[in-house]
Amino acid sequence: MDTASYLRCFLRELDGFRACLTKGDLTVPIAYREDPDYPLDLAGLAARVGAANLFVAATVTDFSGADSPPDGTPPKTPDDRAELVRWVEGTGEVLVMALDTEPGTPAWGFYTPPNAGHWQRSIAVETMLHRWDAEQALGEPGPLDPELSGEGITEVFDVLAPRQIGRGKAWPPDACIRLDATDTEDWWTFGPGDPVAEVRGTAADLLLLLRGRKTAYDEAFAWSGERNTALSVLKGPLT
Incomplete structure (x- = not known):
């Protein structure tokens, strides 16, 4: 944008x-x-x-x-x-x-x-x-704008989470997770290596998850892979 x-x-x-x-x-x-x-x-x-x-x-x-x-x-x-x-x-x-x-x-x-x-x-x-x-x-x-929501997700992983890690307020991720936006077909990874888990949802719902407005257990999300590992990676605080 x-x-x-x-x-x-x-x-x-x-x-x-x-x-x-x-x-x-x-x-x-x-x-x-x-x-x-x-x-x-x-x-x-x-x-x-x-x-x-x-x-x-x-x-x-x-x-x-x-x-x-x-x-x-x-x-x-x-x-x-x-x-x-x-x-x-x-x-x-x-x-x-x-x-x-x-x-x-x-x-x-x-x-x-x-x-x-x-x-x-x-x-x-x-x-x-x-x-x-x-x-x-x-x-x-x-509703939240899908494109702007995607920009917000990118901001979390490129800017906000690294700052929290640098300040010592969050642990560096020890595994990789993948987030897939079902409406925009955008995707993001966070953490080292290949993804061990994946979460799917709209860009808006994924942003609300990362920014603390929804929980990982909300029915808006579909999980696959090592969910518990993914939850530990997202525990943060990322923002």
């Missing part, structure tokens, strides 16, 4: 998220938590989405070549629903202006490569997942 495609996806997913804020109960709990000890409601998720938009924009616009990241202090968010919706929309506009640039544009980053292209993909995938989180909390989870 190119820059324009990622930004179109981002705007589409942010619009879906905005719709949840407009009509939904802002106190409804969000099932997925990055921090298991920190419960999150829809209003709190909105604050995180807006803060992430501003942070990612700053990785490009405020980049000076230094190793230090831009200010990540969470901004104060409005309590009023209408103002919260407008604030989230505004952060999205700031982000699009910052990321509407060549993928190779230098930027600050946690990951390699530290450029705008990384953030274009990352924020589009992340916003899609948070839109799904919000819709699931409200009882109406919509």
Whole structure:
């Protein structure tokens, strides 16, 4: 996917998220938590989405070549629903202006490569997942874009998992597993050697598995080979 495609996806997913804020109960709990000890409601998720938009924009616009990241202090968010919706929309506009640039544009980053292209993909995938989180909390989870889901899976194996391993938060895989997307016919391997197990599902379901929204025991997945070994490889945390 190119820059324009990622930004179109981002705007589409942010619009879906905005719709949840407009009509939904802002106190409804969000099932997925990055921090298991920190419960999150829809209003709190909105604050995180807006803060992430501003942070990612700053990785490009405020980049000076230094190793230090831009200010990540969470901004104060409005309590009023209408103002919260407008604030989230505004952060999205700031982000699009910052990321509407060549993928190779230098930027600050946690990951390699530290450029705008990384953030274009990352924020589009992340916003899609948070839109799904919000819709699931409200009882109406919509579909995930298959192509963008595939990009998200690639990001896990090429960027996120290696970072977690490098930080000592996950063990390097000691076996290889294969993931097959039944709808896009894309496939990925993770780990050394030949695959000892395979899991099949749609690209969206595979992404939800890797990003902690579905379990390996969900009926959406078909397993073959050494499943227990595969589960140990995917235990992570990969993201």
